[in-house]
Amino acid sequence: MNNHLLSINDLSREEILNVLGTAAELEKITSGPTKKLPTLRGRTVVNLFFEDSTRTRISFETAAKRLSADVINFSAKGSSVSKGESLKDTAQTLQAMGADAVVIRHGSSGAAQRLADSGWISASVINAGDGTHEHPTQALLDAFTMSKSFPERNGDFTGLKVAIVGDILHSRVARSNVLLLAKLGAEVTLIAPPTLLPVGIDTWPVRTSYDFDESLESFDVVMMLRIQLERMNNFYFPSEREYSRRYGLNENRLLRMKNGSIVMHPGPMNRGLEISAASADSSRSVIVDQVGNGVSTRMAVLYLLLGGVPLSEVSS
Template sequence: MIRHLLSAADLSHEEATLILDTADEMARLTEGRAVKKLPTLRGRTVVNLFFEDSTRTRTSFELAAKRLSADVINFSAKGSSVSKGESLKDTALTLAAMGADGVVVRHSASGAAYRLATSGWISANVLNAGDGTHEHPTQALLDAFTLRRHLGDLRDRDVVIVGDVLHGRVARSNVLLLATLGARVTLVAPPTLLPLGVENWPCEVTYDLDAALPGADAVMMLRVQRERMNAAFFPSAREYSRRYGLDARRFSSLPEDAIVLHPGPMNRGMEISADVADNERSVIVEQVTNGVYVRMAVLYLMLAGSGTGSAGGEDAA
């Protein structure tokens, strides 16, 4: 069904629902079993091509592929030919020669996954595991899967997303996917942490967190990505936490059945307090578990029965 997964915007309501339903089935088939492996992708080769460090995401994709019985190759830019100057094209051609059926790519440059998928260098299916500040579609899918498990149908549900929208790719993918699934999304952030053009996204935008929380079915806190910041986007960590952190007082203003999400890793005490992170209505650990089911579903729908070859295509550089 899915040739590539590069953006949450690529998915129709039917396609997104199919992935989430398939993830439900993956969970049903593996939860509670001593042997969690399924034979679905036996003989397929999945390459995790990570130009950025991300132990959590890479491990999740590796576990997902192995549970489907695929062969997995982990390719890290550090210590590889990439660190010696090899281009994305040369790396892609090498992977094609290895017989890769699917490539999971994470890159610091926005658009790198799209380039890999459309260049003709490789005929494998490409899955975007995060490109620059652009998108992270499987994170949005696992968040939607988690929301759906707790809230049911997401149509007309209110989801508040709070934090560093400018430097993160999670917010954009979540806004696009949740809008496709019929949810109402409100972004909350200081003006300095909102990207240009955010007014054209299918969501509401506010600077007032306290006003947004009382009607929320779910609130998602985003990590402040200080490693991507080269300027002062807010006066201090303490000031940010005071204005935009989810603490016990703000948590108490949420409806009684509202849940709290965070894509991780968390800055405890900054965007979220420890007592809220560890509350029973926090589903942050559950998101990690659900990420494996969702990535199993995407890999299955991309690779099961696909006729992808492994030879590189025409030079499109």
């Protein structure tokens, strides 16, 4: 693996499978009475969050602590960022404090790339969501969840039918998942109203559909995306009620899903909008498992990025 994890494009198929395999082993080890491993003792992981987050930040924090790393949480609110400090100055402060890895979430696409390429810091940069661009660890944990939900496939994703439904336009989760699932050979269908599909979607390795009901019975995985009201500065659909009726996962659609298929959602959910409460809490739902799997997956990423000799020292 490279020094950084910025995009699923940075990872080869083999590296992705290595992350999933490592996550599976780590999950086994940490399911025992002692959850803590000494592997990253003395390393410092900084969670640099310019946007709000519950799951991702807590997940990275838990993962780093289970590997005995020191964790510093930084959120833009209540920091000097609100006084107008730039990303560069913030980064240089973290460098001076000796951060070994920076987990960054930022509202601007490309912020993680900027931090990694700028030369401001020597730490490994892990993208925890940048604008509407990518969220690679979410895609990795989703793939880990899928591989656990279909144990008979033994980690083989070939021909797995995945529907990703909803606000594709604003979704970094969808972008990372599409890239990752294509590398593993799954068949992805994006389902959304035309206004919520990005320009240039025909160049993505996916099928698209405007009709959720068309082939609902064929999917092994139905991944619902959150309607990102905070990024909606335009009218993308007539009303929430109409959206919910045409693209929401309600009980009727849940009942039509294939035997053994699963429902996923990266969270946070708008219950009653893109997913009904009954669907979110049904036996098909692996939404809570996704959260637990996130910790194992992020432990694997932290271990693979920080566990060995730093790349900077290999080259020197």
